[in-house]
Amino acid sequence: MLALSLLLAVVWVLPLAWALATSLKPDSETTSTPLKWIGSHLTFDAYQRVWDSGDLVRWLFNTAYISVMTTLLTVLLCSMAAYGFSRTEFRGRKVLYAVVLAGIMVPPQVLIAPLFAEMVQFGLVDTYWGVILPQVAVPAMVFILVKFFDGVPRELEEAAFVDGAGRWRVFFTIVLPLSRPVLAAVAIFTFISTWNNFLWPFLVTTDPNGMTLPVGLVNVQSSYGVRYAQMMASVVMAGLPLLVVFTLFQRQIVRGVAHTGLAGQ
Template sequence: MAEQVLTRSRRLPGIGTLILLLFTIALAAVWLLPFAWTLLTSLKPESETTDVPLHWLPRDVTLDAYRSVLSTNDIWVWLFNSVFTASAVTFLVVLLSSTAAYGFARTGFRGRRVLFALVVAGILVPTEVVVVPLFQEMVFLGLVDTPWGVILPQVVLPAMVYILKIFFDGVPRELEEAALMDGASRWRIYWQIILPLSRPVLAAVAIFTFITTWNNFLWPFIVTADPGSMTLPVGLATVQGSYGVRYAEIMATVIIAGLPLLLVFVLFQRHIVRGVAHTGMAGR
């Protein structure tokens, strides 16, 4: 009898677990309700979006808003620009941040601590503070309204250098010492030892960078004026301005813009979790 009671008590969740579960459900609802409203509104005829009182479910489900959005604006150009920009920024961030982090973690060059302190300090600088000098620099270089004018200022991410440096500090130095004894160069050690061992954290950095770049509105909005150079978030702002109160079409554009990110997260969520665990960010 005692064993049955003990077994049952082990199976039943504790109060703390129930509270955590309810809190998680509440957070999920906070995110899902606006998404559900957006999706359902995009499936309504335009005349239903302003009905009073408001109703959740569309009386007549229609895809007219999606057809209108996909056929009457530059959304495919904006989508291509976003994919190209986010992919280029992600590649350059992973390459440059990993090389910089390896230099900070494994080499003893003069001024290393001062430079790393500046990198850490760069994490604290808001993007808005450097927007004006960055724009002046892009004007001087003739990169306004060009893809590289959107890409290059987003490549410098001190937070990613810091995360990768923390991970590289945990890689056993014995592996590098053995490779150095065999005659391997620093560059070869970086490519053939450090990077293969760092795949989880590199995947997490790449995914976070891709998502951040995809959602970035401020800098692409400032540096682009030609619709052919705009990314998707900036293009959506022009759609909203031109459509006015056409809520179904606005919601349709939001759904279209969010689908690639949702796909990326679904496909790579395992890498995100592993990367966070490897960097130790979960407990910070």
């Protein structure tokens, strides 16, 4: 098992190491044969060209703002929906929950046309909210949170109800604090997927000042053609913030997955 884990780790790390090595080569040596890991000399010229070709600071801000807002809204709305499905009885509850679960099987690409038409109708094209709102409803996160809430002891809530607490107070002061591990996992997964999302921001933003980092870097690449050193430098620059986030919160990710009960599935 240890040997298999090490093999999988090497397979996962190898493309990243090649991307980093390629980004530090002179561009003329990225396609030379035979292929070499290290060029004749290390250079940060590719990073400098990518930086000079686009407004990376603005794109980083846009991506961070959109990712944070999407994460906060997703955690709030999905947790509220999941708590409603887990704890309340109402007419059509099972049907509505089945519809939400069915949403997991719908490819996001299928919804692009109607979502774009909706954003045009509401005048949200080229705005932050036009990028954020369609990414907030995530059926998979509702499912994960429902599974977790089902395991929270109902006795804690019943004791609070006896003391006069209402449903909202119980939810915000008892249920959510007990759900911190799974909420952290949901938040991190949402943040990463939003940060990496290319297709929707690419379609709904045309103003360079409103572009996210993946979209902006693709536009930069198209401006200087196929130059592999710059392309790999763009990949490294786009992925570095996520690597930092994962390194800082990897314990919360593991704990959150364990608490959802999905670790063995």
